[in-house]
Amino acid sequence: MIDLHCHVDLYPEPASILREVDARGTHVLAVTTTPKAWRGTRKLVGARKRVKVALGLHPELVAQRYGEVALLCDLLPEARFIGEIGLDGSPAHRSSLGLQQEVFERILEASAKLGGRIMSIHSRGAATLVLDGLERHRGAGVPILHWFTGTVSELERAIGMGCWFSIGPAMFQSKKGRDLASRMPLKRVLTETDGPFARNGRNAIMPWQAYDCLEGLASLTGGEPEELKQQVQENFRSLSTAL
Incomplete structure (x- = not known):
């Protein structure tokens, strides 16, 4: 089981989550919202080999935590993974979009100077701006667009740029999400949960439920769930050896 975007530290009982991750042999990228x-x-x-921690500054928090971008850049030499970073152009966060862009550009530039990092990127309501930034900083690393919600043309552009995509069960709750997932190249698709924010009804989706989206993807692509797991x-x- 692979969960490439999960906020482990924000579950009510993260230590319990990690014990269950261990028991199930789940690989997790634990993204953070602030450095x-x-x-x-x-x-x-701790020393868990299957759980990696990504260094992040969530775009939704940039307006309040802008001053921490310097700390992120200082810590970057110690981190192989960056996330959650990116831009959010939704109505609730549009007013800080200019500041978000400054932060995103600074992170991409710092990553490029260090030879690149594997990046889990938020792009809600701002996919074109995210892709513009990635084009300006081609050496920033391997971009994984998490829970992509852009247009089909933005998706096609991202595919042409070599972006990866992480999809999860919550993405399949909407027709648009299913349509976008069906268009993604299977060789660049990874699974995620975005837990505990993403939910299945009243319950937060757990890291070991990341593969719950594969049956839906199989029905859209004509494949078999077991083949998609493989x-x-x-x-x-492939991603693990990308940098």
Whole structure:
């Protein structure tokens, strides 16, 4: 099982989540929302080999936590993964979009100077701006567009740029999400949950439920769920050696 975008530290009982991750042999990328949370999450995760911690500054928090971008750049040499980063152009966060772009550009530039990182990227309501930034900083690393909600033309542009995509059960709750997932190249698809924010009814989706989306994807692509599991695992191995 592979969950390439999960906020482990924000579950009500993260230590319990990690024990269950261990028991199930789940691979997790634990993204963080601020650089100050990164070291705490690393301490929480400890020596677990299947759980990696990504250094992040969530675009929704940039208006309040802009000053932490300097800390993120200082910590970047210690981190192989960056996330959650990106831009959010939804109505609730549109007023800070200019500041978000400054932060995103600075992170991409810093990553490029270090030879690139594997990046989990938020692009809600701002996919074109995210792709513009990635084009300006081609050396920033391997971009994984998490829970992509852009247009079909933006998706096609992202595919042409070599972006990867992480999809999860919550994405399949909408027709648009299913349509976008069906158009993604299977060799660049990974699974995620975005837990605990993404939910199945009243319940937060758990890291070991990331593959719950594969049956839906199989029905859209004409494949078999077991074949898709193998493809995701192969993709994960390819990603692990990308940088």
